[in-house]
Amino acid sequence: MYDALVIGGGPVGSYMARKLSCKGYSVVVIDKGTRENKKVCCTGIISKKCYQSFFHEKDLILKAGKSARVYSPSGKLFDLKHEEDQAYIINRNVLDTVMAGDAIDGGAEYLYGCTVKNIVINKDRARIDYSSSGELISLDTRLVIVASGFGSWRLGDIGIEKPVDYTIGAQIEVYHRDIDGIEIYTGKHSAPGFFGWLVPLDDKKALVGLMAKQTPNKYLQGFLSLLKEQGKIDVNGDTPAYRGITLQPPKRTYGERFIVVGDAAGQVKPITGGGIYFGLICADIAIDIVDKALKDNDLRVVKLSAYEKEWKNKLNNELRICRMARRMYSRLNNRQLDRMFDISKHSGIVDEIITSPDLDFDYHANIIRKAISFPTISKLLLGGIAQ
Ligand SMILES: Cc1cc2nc3c(=O)[nH]c(=O)nc-3n(C[C@H](O)[C@H](O)[C@H](O)COP(=O)(O)OP(=O)(O)OC[C@H]3O[C@@H](n4cnc5c(N)ncnc54)[C@H](O)[C@@H]3O)c2cc1C
Missing domain, CATH: 3.50.50.60 (FAD/NAD(P)-binding domain)
Known part of the structure; x- marks a missing residue:
């Protein structure tokens, strides 16, 4: 035994x-x-802290990540940049x-x-x-x-x-054209309630994925078409993979x-x-x-x-x-998401958040508390709930 x-x-x-x-x-x-x-x-993105605590001295890093480009539904951009590596993409x-x-x-x-x-x-x-x-x-x-x-x-x-509460993660490997950092896409058309990602693994290959509660394949195909139209990726013959993700x-x-x-x-x-x-x-x-x-x-x-x-x-x-923050986010329509980008960008909220000591790759509750302490953000999120 x-x-x-x-x-x-x-x-x-x-x-x-x-x-x-x-x-x-x-x-x-x-x-x-x-x-x-x-x-x-799995995309294999982990924090620097996770890597140092559990995988130190293992040759697993494909790329280090200092920045992320986050797009609103209509293509507005937050360019989140840090001086130091925040995360690693591991194999x-x-x-x-x-x-x-x-x-x-x-x-x-x-x-x-x-x-x-x-x-x-x-x-x-x-x-x-x-x-x-x-x-x-x-x-x-x-x-x-x-x-x-x-x-x-x-x-x-x-x-x-x-x-x-669960969702389905869908992901496929593609060729990318000169994408040097992680890109995140929001919006009901690409990943309703969640987000899509384009993550370069090296100079050639990238992972494109998203989470969706229903018909992840349909959303993945739409997302791939969008990225192809934008000239960011080419398909490489890979087939999509799917896996459930427990959210509670x-x-x-x-x-x-x-x-x-x-x-x-x-x-x-x-x-x-x-x-x-x-x-x-x-x-x-x-x-x-x-x-x-x-x-x-x-x-x-x-x-x-x-x-x-x-x-x-x-x-x-x-x-x-x-979970509460994700539920609020999932109720926002594309127009409200765009508005959130506008407010956050022009009122300096993004800069304040990105330089905040509360920003942590693994623990998000403190930064959520900080974000909803801005009345314009909490009003928008509560507006989403009231719909
Ligand atoms: C698209 C996608 C992207 C992701 N990206 C990230 C990311 O960037 N960073 C991150 O931290 N997490 C990410 N995750 C989540 C991450 O993959 C999981 O959290 C992680 O793999 C959990 O590890 P685990 O050992 O608990 O389970 P798993 O990795 O799921 O391992 C379970 C194992 O159990 C085996 N198994 C299942 N059923 C049986 C059975 N009946 N009998 C025998 N064996 C069985 C499977 O073969 C598997 O090897 C992502 C998930 C998805 C779907």
Whole structure:
């Protein structure tokens, strides 16, 4: 019997597998995908702080980001520039491979091409059923770590709730023409309620993507046409990839002999959909709790509940404020969004925000509070709600 069985070898699952293996626990990771040549539907933008905390000394950076150009629906521009690098674009396709390699070096076992179908919790163990090459196989473990991203509620009847709020991310690789920084596009026509992005990976390739609750393919095709018309991109034969993004954590992220981490637990920034950093900081919390629980051989609900208490203490307020801001933003029509650009630009709000010490790539609640402290902005946002 394993000490811990991790479902999902994404960044969060592999991070936990490495840390627990290095503490001497027997750990197995089951992933339905392959280890090499993964095509992950993710842009790979992380803060400098995230990179330094979790990926330092790894050769993953494709590009550093100091600036972002944000476009209003009618094409008005905010050119957000910083003196120093704010973020890195990392090679997301190799990240999972590198992190799995580290976990394997630490002693974890990996089973690729295996899909977990069911989890059964018993008094003295948990039993996992997974399918591999058409065969159904069972494994026993003391603890299950659910790190299988969006869709984890489908894993058996252990009570993981389907997210009440989610969106779909759609992304495709293209060739770009001399785009040197990240570009963000707002507006109901390109990504209603969210935004679209054009992110150069190197001198030639870029990622174009967006989030949309419905028909993401339709919006992606429209967005690609717009960028082509503007002479910014050419297609390169890639096909779009799609993935769900949880925007609100499930009510419970633990239970008897299991915890839920990363995207599966909704540890995702509600405004941008970025989940790598929050997933990893919550994994650090989980590792301490799980270590104690395994040592004490006490994997009851009451013991594992400390994990949720701690991670929600850290993030709940942030997530709540960002969800509220995103809902307000999503109610603005194109005209109101344009007006917001005008007001912010001409009243100096953008300059004030960009130089504010509250501006943080990962935590957005403070800057949202600051933005809505400007009466013109709060009036516009409340106007959107009143519509
Ligand atoms: C279009 C798009 C762009 C994004 N861009 C960014 C970004 O720029 N920055 C950022 O921080 N975040 C971004 N994200 C979010 C980011 O990708 C996730 O937050 C991150 O991957 C979460 O990691 P994870 O380990 O929790 O889950 P995942 O990376 O989703 O890993 C889950 C793993 O579980 C496996 N799995 C699933 N079900 C099963 C099963 N039943 N059995 C076995 N294995 C299973 C999968 O194969 C996968 O390897 C983006 C997401 C999307 C959709």
